[in-house]
Amino acid sequence: MTARNATDWEKAPAMPAGHFVSGRVYTDDAVFADEKARIFGKIWHLACHESEVPNAYDFRAVDYAGIPLIVVRGRDGMVRTFINVCSHRGAKIVNEPSGNAKRFTCFYHLWSYDDRGACIDIPRAEGYAQSGLRKEDAGLRAVRTEIHLGLVFITLDDNAAPLADFLDGALTAFDDVLGRGDLEVFHYHSAVLDANWKAWQETNLDIYHEFMHVLLRRTQLTAGRMDERAVTLYRNAHALSSGLKAKYENYAGMQARPDALTLPGIAPDDFFYVNLFPNASLLARGTVIRIDTVTPIDARRCLVEWRGLAPRGEPGAARLLRMRHHNQYWGPFGRNVPEDAFAVEACEKGFAGGGAAFQIIAREENMSAQDDGMLRAWYAEWARRMDRLPGDPVRREGEGS
Amino acid sequence: MTVVPNELRELVHRSCFALDREDFSEFLSYCAPSFEYRISAYSPEIRKPMIWFDQDYGGLESMFDMVSQHLKRLGTLFRHPSMGIIDRVSDTEMKIVTSVLIVDTDPNGRSKLFAAARYTDTIDLSGTAPRLTARFVNLETRDLGVGSHIPL
Numbered sequence: 217m218t219a220r221n222a223t224d225w226e227k228a229p230a231m232p233a234g235h236f237v238s239g240r241v242y243t244d245d246a247v248f249a250d251e252k253a254r255i256f257g258k259i260w261h262l263a264c265h266e267s268e269v270p271n272a273y274d275f276r277a278v279d280y281a282g283i284p285l286i287v288v289r290g291r292d293g294m295v296r297t298f299i300n301v302c303s304h305r306g307a308k309i310v311n312e313p314s315g316n317a318k319r320f321t322c323f324y325h326l327w328s329y330d331d332r333g334a335c336i337d338i339p340r341a342e343g344y345a346q347s348g349l350r351k352e353d354a355g356l357r358a359v360r361t362e363i364h365l366g367l368v369f370i371t372l373d374d375n376a377a378p379l380a381d382f383l384d385g386a387l388t389a390f391d392d393v394l395g396r397g398d399l400e401v402f403h404y405h406s407a408v409l410d411a412n413w414k415a416w417q418e419t420n421l422d423i424y425h426e427f428m429h430v431l432l433r434r435t436q437l438t439a440g441r442m443d444e445r446a447v448t449l450y451r452n453a454h455a456l457s458s459g460l461k462a463k464y465e466n467y468a469g470m471q472a473r474p475d476a477l478t479l480p481g482i483a484p485d486d487f488f489y490v491n492l493f494p495n496a497s498l499l500a501r502g503t504v505i506r507i508d509t510v511t512p513i514d515a516r517r518c519l520v521e522w523r524g525l526a527p528r529g530e531p532g533a534a535r536l537l538r539m540r541h542h543n544q545y546w547g548p549f550g551r552n553v554p555e556d557a558f559a560v561e562a563c564e565k566g567f568a569g570g571g572a573a574f575q576i577i578a579r580e581e582n583m584s585a586q587d588d589g590m591l592r593a594w595y596a597e598w599a600r601r602m603d604r605l606p607g608d609p610v611r612r613e614g615e616g617s
Numbered sequence: 618m619t620v621v622p623n624e625l626r627e628l629v630h631r632s633c634f635a636l637d638r639e640d641f642s643e644f645l646s647y648c649a650p651s652f653e654y655r656i657s658a659y660s661p662e663i664r665k666p667m668i669w670f671d672q673d674y675g676g677l678e679s680m681f682d683m684v685s686q687h688l689k690r691l692g693t694l695f696r697h698p699s700m701g702i703i704d705r706v707s708d709t710e711m712k713i714v715t716s717v718l719i720v721d722t723d724p725n726g727r728s729k730l731f732a733a734a735r736y737t738d739t740i741d742l743s744g745t746a747p748r749l750t751a752r753f754v755n756l757e758t759r760d761l762g763v764g765s766h767i768p769l
């Protein structure tokens with residue numbers, strides 16, 4: 217018998233726990249509600265790059281799992297983050313994605329806030345004398361913010377351990393390039409994909425799928441050796457994938473990346489990347505750095521944001537070539553990213569209506585080659601935070617069947 | 618500003634229809650060997666103009682050769698160019714600006730807007746037939762969903 221009957225299809229795969237994931241992790245409403253509270257309510261999230269708010273009073277409005285946030289560089293040079301909603305009746309205050317403003321005035325009844333989130337003006341405040349409302353008590357909700365290597369991280373959890381604890385050194389591979397280079401974001405694009413947010417991060421965690429991309433078949437599978445690849449796991453399921461190489465000239469129309477454009481700590485044919493739990497990925501590919509983050513809009517849709525980093529103020533010709541390098545793989549017209557997005561939406565079609573029962577993450581190759589170890593570590597961390605079993609997420613860990 | 622002569626309007630439309638059909642060699646037949654193609658967008662997030670795609674004639678040619686080997690978005694993209702206006706004229710060169718809506722139709726026949734854009738085409742009039750020497754596509758739409766492997 218080749219195809220399976222209903223019972224066999226729904227049966228958990230005959231392999232150790234942690235090697236498969238139930239489709240319900242993508243579709244169950246209670247699971248999603250828990251993810252918002254236990255994961256997105258707790259983690260440090262990479263909100264933007266410091267260069268997006270270079271000067272005093274610069275702001276950058278971003279969305280985080282349905283919550284509008286505003287990242288502001290204060291007059292004192294400090295970067296702070298607030299929930300971008302008015303203390304009065306909850307209206308979203310800032311609607312431009314970025315700008316420079318000494319005060320934020322809500323359009324609705326004109327309450328105003330300063331660069332530190334203090335409420336500084338309430339029109340006709342005497343009307344609140346009776347109820348006792350004072351502007352001193354009407355500040356914005358501050359969101360903890362820390363910067364590491366120019367990356368601006370935020371957490372909604374006032375009691376979260378410091379960022380360095382959370383990262384556990386996982387970004388060490390980027391110390392040189394992000395620490396030494398004076399970098400700026402030169403590329404930003406985003407897309408709402410019809411898929412559960414985890415499916416996007418899984419494309420970053422799943423090395424085996426390089427077969428899907430003809431570009432990687434030509435440039436990656438022909439370069440370097442499988443056993444030179446290694447995955448290093450950190451606490452909290454952050455992971456570094458290193459030892460990958462690229463031969464760009466093996467794809468018609470592309471050339472090897474020139475030494476002159478490479479970034480500190482990266483060789484022209486190097487490709488390494490770090491996945492930060494749960495939703496960010498930093499990729500270094502010779503001359504370019506990509507940062508992507510994914511956040512849920514709801515259980516069935518996610519927002520993916522891609523950034524490209526380059527040395528600030530580099531000459532036009534160098535920048536143009538670097539843009540080309542970024543776009544070849546990672547732009548909306550690139551050879552790679554559209555294929556990943558396609559795959560993500562295809563998996564959603566499989567899982568959304570219950571068509572697919574499980575996905576398999578069972579490849580073991582000594583954390584090298586095309587091992588699924590990053591995926592397994594990610595789901596183990598997910599399980600720990602969610603107190604749910606990835607293979608049977610509707611049941612709590614420890615509950616009987 | 619002048620009304621675009623029929624022959625040039627036809628060139629713009631034919632170039633769109635060729636891309637709609639993914640007939641890349643027909644598309645290239647409307648382009649001069651010095652053809653430059655670029656897709657750009659302005660990011661209000663980082664307050665910078667961005668180039669998302671740029672190729673010359675040879676670059677496009679080798680890219681087109683690879684398209685069939687890629688995993689491609691499903692369905693079709695149809696370009697709907699509006700009547701253009703002439704931006705600049707010399708004896709041998711014209712610039713035409715055309716607003717374009719690009720409609721995405723999935724394999725089930727459901728259509729939705731993929732992108733709103735503006736073409737700035739430079740057309741060489743010195744030969745026997747007019748030829749595109751440049752097409753700069755400026756995107757108004759910045760969320761392109763899964764994106765695209767072929768030019769707009």
Ligand code: FES
Nearest residue numbers: 302304305322325
């Ligand atoms: S809701 Fe903002 S001032 Fe009233």
Ligand SMILES: [Fe+2]
Nearest residue numbers: 419425429556
């Ligand atoms: Fe991929």
